[in-house]
Amino acid sequence: MKGISSYLLLILLLVINTKGFSQQKTQVKWLTVEQMDKLYTKSPKKILWKVYSKDCHYCHDFEEKVLKIPAIATYINQNYYPVLLDAFDASPVTFAGHTYESKDKMNPMATHLLKGTIKFPTLVFVDEQLKMLNFLQGYYEAPNIEMVLHYFGDNAYKTVSWNDFQANFAKKK
Template sequence: MKKVFVLLISVIIFIPFAGLAQDGGTSRVKWYSIEEAEKLNKQQPRKIMIDVYTDWCGWCKKMDKETFNHPVIAAYINEHYYPVKLNAESKEDIVFNGTTYKYVAQGARGYHELAAGLLNGQMSYPSVAYMNEKMELLGAVPGYMNAQSIEPLLNYIVEDKYTSESLEEYQKNFQSNIAAD
């Protein structure tokens, strides 16, 4: 009886943590480093989507868990983009497009030069920056976006609609692939 009680207590204690171990490292999106995306883009050009985040950003974690793990969003990103994760406070040098970007120590927290360049100095997290196939910055969108709000933006960029119409106009006729809740 004592062994059964110990086993039962062990199961009750460890079951809540089992889900954390499984969910913590899984992502439906195949993320690349910026260097990997640059190399892949030279072989087979695609748009590049850069998720600019920090380790302490709660909204960044929510966007990872809910938006980027949504099956429709993850499948679309994997098919049409080279998705990149960029920690805006990374202390490692990054070589991109022949330029070396470094960490800049500033106050309690510093920032990475590449993140600052992608976000035009507007350091807001999360932010998603977009580049065309020529690795030219198209722009960055600051703030949390759920699956329903990012889906038309992802399509708008892939379809090059930004060259001919506003996002607002595009959204009026956009047909979502996400089932209504």
């Protein structure tokens, strides 16, 4: 009897440990501008910029409560080069052969991407030809972010209006 209970305890411990490993959080694999530039040069792909501030409570919540949802993180990693950009890092940024210099205390790439409209967090969607498609400013719930990610990531924006896409996306879920 003692052997059976030891054996069951061992199995229980193995199941618990295995379950713990399988539930590791899927996270967005954020890149620096330099890392993304190297990857983009080899293989162009859509870019998702997350412009944030270290002191922004909404930025932190958005990352933890929305962008770490496994389906969202996995989709971002597969369909975009995700770049994390601190809006208050004023260091020069070189991307696609162009160096962006700061004219104030803002990150020069953030200034370029946000075009003077500063609100955090901001997601900026850029296509494979480096054309800015659109941006979302502020905290959005997961279903809304997932829909926008798919709209641009699946190239639906090229053939379907946003309103039609929204209606059909909601039906699929």
